[in-house]
Amino acid sequence: xxxxSGMARPKSGIHAMNLFTDIRxxxxxALDQLVAAGELPKGLDMTNVAVEPPRDPAHGDxxxxxxxxxxxxxxxxxxxxxxxxADRLREDDRIATAEVAGPxxxxxxxxxGLWHDVVRAALAQGRDFGRSTIGQGTRVNVEFVSANPTGPxxxxxxxxxxxxxxxxxxxxxxxxxxxxxxxxxxxxxxVDVLARSAYERYREAHGLEPQISEGLYPGDYLIPxxxxxxxEYGDSLLDKPESEWLSVVRDFAMGRMMxxxxxxxxxxxxxxxxxxxxxxxxxxxxVEEALETLRGMGLIYEGVLEPPKGKMPEDWEPREQxxxxxxxxxxxxxxxxxxxDGSWTYFAPDIAYHWDKVQRGFDQLINVFGADHGxxxxxxxxxxxxxxxxxxxxxIKLIQLVKLYKNGEPFKMSKRAGTFVxxxxxxxxxxxxxxxxxxxxxxxxxxxxFDFDKVLEQSKDNPVFYVQYAHARVCSVLRKAAExxxxxxxxxxxxxxxxxxxxxxELELARKIAEWPRIVEIAARGHEPHRIAFYLNELxxxxxxxxxRGNDDAALRFIQDDKEVSRAKIALAxxxxxVISAGLGILGVTPAEEMR
RNA sequence: GGCCCCGUAGCUCAGAGGAUAGAGCGACCGCCUCCUAAGCGGUAGGUCACAGGUUCGAAUCCUGUCGGGGCCGCCA
Numbered sequence: 001x002x003x004x005s006g007m008a009r010p011k012s013g014i015h016a017m018n019l020f021t022d023i024r025x026x027x028x029x030a031l032d033q034l035v036a037a038g039e040l041p042k043g044l045d046m047t048n049v050a051v052e053p054p055r056d057p058a059h060g061d062x063x064x065x066x067x068x069x070x071x072x073x074x075x076x077x078x079x080x081x082x083x084x085x086a087d088r089l090r091e092d093d094r095i096a097t098a099e100v101a102g103p104x105x106x107x108x109x110x111x112x113g114l115w116h117d118v119v120r121a122a123l124a125q126g127r128d129f130g131r132s133t134i135g136q137g138t139r140v141n142v143e144f145v146s147a148n149p150t151g152p153x154x155x156x157x158x159x160x161x162x163x164x165x166x167x168x169x170x171x172x173x174x175x176x177x178x179x180x181x182x183x184x185x186x187x188x189x190x191v192d193v194l195a196r197s198a199y200e201r202y203r204e205a206h207g208l209e210p211q212i213s214e215g216l217y218p219g220d221y222l223i224p225x226x227x228x229x230x231x232e233y234g235d236s237l238l239d240k241p242e243s244e245w246l247s248v249v250r251d252f253a254m255g256r257m258m259x260x261x262x263x264x265x266x267x268x269x270x271x272x273x274x275x276x277x278x279x280x281x282x283x284x285x286x287v288e289e290a291l292e293t294l295r296g297m298g299l300i301y302e303g304v305l306e307p308p309k310g311k312m313p314e315d316w317e318p319r320e321q322x323x324x325x326x327x328x329x330x331x332x333x334x335x336x337x338x339x340x341d342g343s344w345t346y347f348a349p350d351i352a353y354h355w356d357k358v359q360r361g362f363d364q365l366i367n368v369f370g371a372d373h374g375x376x377x378x379x380x381x382x383x384x385x386x387x388x389x390x391x392x393x394x395x396i397k398l399i400q401l402v403k404l405y406k407n408g409e410p411f412k413m414s415k416r417a418g419t420f421v422x423x424x425x426x427x428x429x430x431x432x433x434x435x436x437x438x439x440x441x442x443x444x445x446x447x448x449x450f451d452f453d454k455v456l457e458q459s460k461d462n463p464v465f466y467v468q469y470a471h472a473r474v475c476s477v478l479r480k481a482a483e484x485x486x487x488x489x490x491x492x493x494x495x496x497x498x499x500x501x502x503x504x505x506e507l508e509l510a511r512k513i514a515e516w517p518r519i520v521e522i523a524a525r526g527h528e529p530h531r532i533a534f535y536l537n538e539l540x541x542x543x544x545x546x547x548x549r550g551n552d553d554a555a556l557r558f559i560q561d562d563k564e565v566s567r568a569k570i571a572l573a574x575x576x577x578x579v580i581s582a583g584l585g586i587l588g589v590t591p592a593e594e595m596r
Numbered sequence: 597g598g599c600c601c602c603g604u605a606g607c608u609c610a611g612a613g614g615a616u617a618g619a620g621c622g623a624c625c626g627c628c629u630c631c632u633a634a635g636c637g638g639u640a641g642g643u644c645a646c647a648g649g650u651u652c653g654a655a656u657c658c659u660g661u662c663g664g665g666g667c668c669g670c671c672a
Contacts, residue, residue, distance in 0.1 A: 048613085055615065065614060068652065078652070102615050103652065148672075188672055305669055321670075332599060332668085339670040346672055374600045375667045398601070401666090442609075445601055447665080449608075458634050463620080469634055480631050522612060534610060537619080541636095548636035551628070559631050573631095595634065 017121070017130070018517035019114060020062065024051040026095070027064050030088035039084055040074050053515065060097070060107035061511065067104040078104030115510035116498035122513060122575035123494040127582040130516040134524065135176030141357055142168045144368035145265065145272075146183040149257040150194040152221055153264050153423040155402045156370055159448060161423070162439040162588070163399055164368040165270045166529040169586045174524035179362070182272045183353060186254055187279040188346065193217065194257070195250035196242075201226025202249065206235060225256050264423045268432050269588045278349050281356050287348050290355035290387070291337060299325040299386055305333060324351070329382035350376075351383050358388050365394040366527060371445075374398055395527055399444050405451035430455050433589045437464040440533045440587055463537055467580060468592040470540035473547060474577030475593040477558045477570060484559060486566050493574050496567040505549050505556060506572055512542045516579050529587065536583045543576050 027049060034040040049070070054063040067082035074081060079100055086098040086106055097109040122129040144164025147157045165180065172178045185191075197217040200210035205226040212218050229237070229252060237245040258275075265272070281287075294300050304318045322338035324347070337348040357365055365384060369376070377396045384394040404411040404421055411421070426435055429452060438455050441463055442448045458465050481488035501507065515535070523531035550557035558573050560566040581591045 050612080050614085052612085052614085055617080059615075063614085065653095068614080071652070105615065185672075190672055193672095307669080316669075319670080336669065341670080343670090345670065371601070371666060373667085377600075398666095400601075446609085447602085462634085465634055466620090469632080473632065473635085477631055484631095526612075530610090534619090537610095541619085544635055545637085547631080548627085548633085551630065551633090551636075554630075557631055570631095594632090596632075 018132070018521065019110070019118065019514050020051050020053075020518045023062050023094070023108070023110075024049070024064070026089065026092050027051060027066055027085070030085055030092075031066060031070075033088055034081075034084055040070065040076070040081070044070055044073055046070075053511075054105075054107060057508075059101065059105070060099070060109045062108045062110065064106045064108070065104075067100075067106060071104065082106045112502065112507060113499070115507050115514060116501060118514040119498055119501075119510055119572055119575040120494060122516075122578050123490050123571060126490065126578055127585060129578060130520050130582060131173055131175070132517060132521050132524065133175040134521050135171060135174045137175065137177050138363045139177045139179070139361060140171055140364040140366060141179045141181055141360075141362040142171070142366045142368070143181045143183055143357075144168075145261075145270075146185070147261060148185050148190055149254045149261065150190050151217060151219055151257065153261060155404060155421050155423065155426060155450070156399070158268070158423045158426055158435065159402050159439045160368050160370060160399045161265060161268055161270050162436045163397065163444055163529065165268075166436070166440055166532070166587050167366070167368070167397070167527055169588065170520070170524050170529050170532065171527075173582075173586055174520055176364075176524075179274055180270075180272045181274040181276060181357075184258065184275055184277050184279075186277055187282050187349060191250055191254055192246065194253050195246050198222050198225045198229065198253035199237075199242075199245060199249050202229040202233075202237065205230040206238060221260075222253070225253050228252075228256065264427075267424065267427045268435065276353065276356070278353065281352050282344075282349050286352035286356050287344060290352045291348070293355065294324065294351070294383075294386060297386060299328065300337070301325065303334070305336070324379070324383070326379045326382035329378075329385050331378040331382050335379045347379065350380065354380065354384050354394075355387055358384065358392050363392060365392060367394065367396045369396060369398055371398045371400045397444050397527060400447045402439075402448045402450050405449060405454075407453045408451065411452070426450075433468075434464050436588050437467070437533065437584075440530050443528070443530050463533070464589070465595070466544075467536045467540045467584065468589075469595055470543045471577055471580045471584070471591040472593060472595040473543065474573050474580070477573050478577075480559055481566065481570050484566075486559070486563050486570065488567075488570050488574070490574070493567060493571040496571040497564060498568050498571060500565050500568040501572055503556060505546050506569070509542045509546050509572060509576060512539050513575055513579055516583070532583050532586055536580060536587075539576060539579060539583075543573070543580075 028046055031040065031044070031046065031049070035042055035044070049064065049066045051062050051064045054060055066085060067078040070081055071078035082100040082104050086100055089095050089098045089106070089108065094110055094114055095108050096111045099107050101107050142164055145153070145157055145161045147153050153161075168178045168180045193216060197212065200212055200216065201222045203226070204210040204223070229249065232252065233248075237248065291300055301323055302320055303323050304320050305323070307316055307318070319340045321336040321340060323334040324337050326335050327333060335347055336345050337351065339345055354365070367380070377398070380396065381394050384392055434455050438450060439448065455462065455464070478488050501510070516539075519531055519535045523529060546556065558566070558569045560569065584591045
């Protein structure tokens with residue numbers, strides 16, 4: 001890292017990626033000068049100095065709060081600091097004006113050439129424009145979906161799948177080394193239930209009456225599994241005791257389920273890097289290993305839990321169990337790792353799995369869970385904190401439920417009534433692009449309304465089409481340009497004389513494009529892919545707005561008689577198109593080239 | 597009883613501690629001889645649930661209250 005002082009900074013131009021961090025660096029450098037000149041005391045904490053777009057564009061292109069943040073520690077009036085800072089910054093050839101406003105804001109207007117540089121950078125770098133290095137190659141594991149291999153995935157899984165995949169792409173774009181991972185719960189009692197259910201379908205395939213008793217999975221999706229079992233094993237399993245067929249049928253059925261899940265994920269465009277098996281981890285002795293590690297830290301003990309407050313379970317009685325001291329890390333109570341009969345609780349393999357993940361060398365862990373697993377957050381964070389001495393952060397993103405609607409009416413799901421909506425149903429009905437975009441237009445921790453009819457509506461009500469349409473319009477301009485004999489490939493456009501772009505409406509679009517690298521970093525830092533979707537909506541609005549200005553004012557149309565002028569304006573449109581394409585790429589949505 | 601999430605325009609929702617809190621829908625008024633009107637411009641609409649606190653500054657952070665949802669020893 002450069003520890004230099006003064007105004008050392010990268011030349012503005014193609015290389016400039018995030019103008020906001022560039023200007024922030026200039027502000028910090030100017031502050032250093034003030035310190036050197038004795039106008040500010042040494043040793044000020046600059047971490048809260050921010051450079052942001054002002055709320056009101058009339059205030060300028062960028063604003064800094066530096067003077068207000070530093071006023072108190074520096075013992076000077078904010079406006080005095082701001083004035084001194086403004087004097088220094090005016091010497092920067094990128095900054096056209098610097099004015100003090102309000103309680104001590106410093107509003108800056110940048111020279112138009114910077115916006116032209118941004119457009120040029122977008123054209124030169126294409127879909128890589130906006131890539132960030134904030135991740136610094138940090139190895140991050142994103143675990144998501146992890147649906148039990150006992151049946152088809154439903155809409156809730158769909159949202160988790162889309163969120164996790166988009167988050168992974170976002171982190172990759174921001175310079176992290178990302179692993180997409182799926183944890184297969186293939187060791188618990190529920191896969192034995194799957195086996196018994198499949199066995200009944202196997203009997204059915206032989207013409208026998210299936211006995212789907214209470215507690216077995218009644219779904220039709222196991223009928224073909226029964227058929228396949230018959231194909232594979234004939235009648236050889238028919239008259240055997242359960243102890244002989246259970247593991248065979250279990251592995252067979254689970255294989256089928258995982259195949260189905262992989263296909264479903266593929267239909268959404270989700271591809272995992274790693275599938276981790278609970279069974280494999282357990283059989284490799286990772287549970288004992290992890291618990292021994294914790295025991296060595298004095299975090300495992302034999303004890304009796306307090307009875308739960310409030311509603312008391314009927315059969316509660318104090319029992320000695322093996323417990324994990326998660327209260328040492330802020331959990332509400334210590335958590336059992338062994339049942340009273342000596343077998344593991346569900347929590348134990350979870351500890352082993354997270355132990356396994358940190359052993360594999362990840363620097364950061366992210367788990368994407370359904371909101372109903374909120375109760376597990378504290379204990380899992382406790383585990384990872386304990387096992388890594390707090391070195392590896394674990395972020396758990398809880399995905400709120402999806403409320404289904406059909407034509408504005410709530411759509412009740414019921415397995416029994418056959419109105420259970422699966423991931424496959426959704427993707428087949430509305431397609432992967434719409435599914436993904438809509439699922440990302442809400443923050444992960446608020447419930448999402450998903451109306452089968454509205455999401456297919458081709459109107460401005462529908463953000464997918466709004467953004468797609470903006471991209472299609474850019475493509476349309478490029479096609480028209482080609483027809484008009486204007487060279488409009490990216491290298492030709494990159495050579496355009498962008499200084500022609502002086503109209504405020506054009507610069508506004510360029511400014512929005514300049515925000516892209518900043519949005520990427522904010523979204524990546526917060527693990528919030530929805531910010532990408534909202535930004536794309538704003539960018540599309542700027543593009544549509546400029547487009548329509550062309551209706552009133554022919555000088556603002558992209559295609560002009562003068563080919564040089566045309567080239568510059570098309571370059572601007574193309575730059576917007578490139579960013580939309582990159583943003584949709586992160587969300588896993590294909591940019592439409594044409595919409596008719 | 598405890599823990600987690602949510603509460604912002606009529607509706608659906610954005611909003612890294614910053615200035616006069618934004619967008620879409622719905623309502624009202626306008627814009628196609630013209631690169632795609634699946635679009636655009638304008639008007640109207642607010643006690644950011646409530647009460648305290650932290651500080652130059654709070655929708656944002658802290659505490660409490662109210663309202664909605666989720667979870668709560670050995671199930672997975």
